[in-house]
Amino acid sequence: MRLKYVLNEVLVGLWRNVTMTVAMIITLSVSLTMLGASVLLYLQVDQMKSFYYGEIEVSIFLRPDVSAAQRQAIDSAISANPLVKERTYETREEALKRFQELWKDSPEFVASVGPNSLPESFRVKLKNPETYKTFTDQMTGMQGIQDIIDQRALLDKVFNIFNAIQVGALVVAGVMALAALLLVGNTIQVAAYSKRREVAVMKLVGASNWFIQAPFVLEAVVAGLIGAVLGFIALFVSKVVLLDNKLQALTTILTPIENGNVWLMLPLLAAVGAAVSAVTAWVTLRFYLKV
């Protein structure tokens, strides 16, 4: 009987104040969509980082007048460095060959570069690309090095943009979440007010606190869950429409978003939506019902 009573109270409660319920669900779902987008982007950037950073090399260009002894010293310094995963050495001839290959569509440009204009270099892959700063610091100052160039610096700029988008989505999610919380609190207050007589009698005859609060809290939880499902649908649809069709060009830069990751958002959003609504409702009741 008690379960049936509670469930019935939840349905009646949601329906009694249906415009407020709808407003609550919409703000919750927008907020959760933003949260989901932000989490997806975070996963994506992470995945892209490991993908691109795996390819990243640090290039150590040698001076044109480098001596054999200096080259030897640099080589052994690289080999002995614990941060290094692998290193390749590129002679001037190989550098030229690669250059010609890269620019084969513009033969005049290629012709303007003589066999000695490109420096010889070591190409170094690090075990952990994040340690490039330490590695660079250890190498600078060695005789015979002209320049150390890390491709990471370039990628970092790209990732900074992604980070900014992600932070932006989180901020929107936060602002919408605040609005959603206020609406949840307000809805619960209205619900509690419209049932104040019942609540007073229940307190009087000694109904347990959970029994008094459960219908209100569950009301908020149901709204939170509906909001989460709508948010998830919005995410999935925008993923299909935007990334898989309209903005497909972007996906040559972006590593593809896995559907699995998108599906992962459903339980995440549902859990966040339900938990946040429940806590808000519970806190509101503590102030409002003083049970």
Place this chain on the structure above:
Amino acid sequence: MIQLENVTKTYPKASRPSLDEVSVGIEKGEFVFFIGPSGSGKSTIIKLLLHEVAPTQGRVEVNGKDVTSIRSWKIPHFRRSIGCVFQDFRLLPNRTAYENVAFALEVIGKTKAVSRRVVPEVLELVGLGGKEHRYPHELSGGEQQRVAVARAFVNRPLILLADEPTGNLDPDTSIEIMRLLDRINRTGTTVVMVTHDSNIVNQMRRRVIEIESGRIVRDQARGVYG
């Protein structure tokens, strides 16, 4: 059964205490009137016994339990041993007499089968047999108060608290309600009634405790209103 020891209650922002060093003991099965002018602190006693408010100082014991030491989540359970009746009945307007009483049972976890067995019985006891399915607005004031008494008594509490239960009723109806409370008292239930209805106090000839400005000024075994 009920024991107040040096109880002082001062509400926040109040200039003087509502109850000032009050000590009183009530035995099981007693019928006690608390009388006194408005604002004398009578209703504060009811609130203290229900643990709706906590004493500023002193000890309140109900059913052998120190009320102030009950953990807040156990208070609902504690209240199940106390029935309550008020001046304004506090019935649910959208429920029938039967449903009002059944509601009180079912929200503390009793099954519908239990209320089907117990509720008609208690409505019969308060003299509302045949009116189970009337709504409060279809009942007279006295009948509504009977429903409230039935609701307070249906759980067979050890104590029945009544806060001016006849305050909204005419003298004849008041006497009928008093007969009902008397009958409940005879089943062994301790009845504590706050009132300033002198007629009733004088007719009943029960223990009278008079309070003035938060202090007990009279405690008489078979008293009159004064």
